[in-house]
Structures are given as structure tokens and as C-alpha cells.
Amino acid sequence: MPKTPRPCPICRKPRSEDFAPFCSQRCRDRDLAQWFGDGYSVAGRPALPEEIAAEVTGAHEQD
Numbered sequence: 001m002p003k004t005p006r007p008c009p010i011c012r013k014p015r016s017e018d019f020a021p022f023c024s025q026r027c028r029d030r031d032l033a034q035w036f037g038d039g040y041s042v043a044g045r046p047a048l049p050e051e052i053a054a055e056v057t058g059a060h061e062q063d
């Protein structure tokens with residue numbers, strides 16, 4: 001049990017143990033996208049190619 005949990009660096013929500021230091025897969029993907037550069041800079045969406053493919057096929061992921 002963390003005594004001093006830090007917020008997600010992306011959205012400042014309480015982070016999840018599963019996705020530390022982020023709160024969710026979504027924020028982890030967003031952070032990862034920043035490392036890839038501007039190629040997939042679509043705000044608010046996962047930026048992995050497989051996620052984009054899922055969008056194309058109609059599999060949307062909403063909050």
C-alpha cells in the first residue's frame with residue numbers, strides 16, 4: 001500500500017497500481033505517444049497503430 005500516492009502525470013487523477021505511474025491504459029498510451037513524436041498526436045485518443053486500426057473497424061473506446 002503506497003503511503004504517498006502521486007497523481008497520474010497525464011491527467012492528475014489518482015493513479016492505478018496496474019498502470020503506475022498512470023491512472024489508466026489510456027494515459028499510458030498517451031504518454032507513450034509523446035515518445036513517438038508528433039506522428040500520431042491526436043488529442044484524447046490512444047496512438048498505437050493497433051488502436052487506430054480498431055477505430056477504423058468501428059471498435060471505439062470511450063470513457
Ligand SMILES: [Zn+2]
Nearest residue numbers: 008011023027
Ligand atoms: Zn491519467
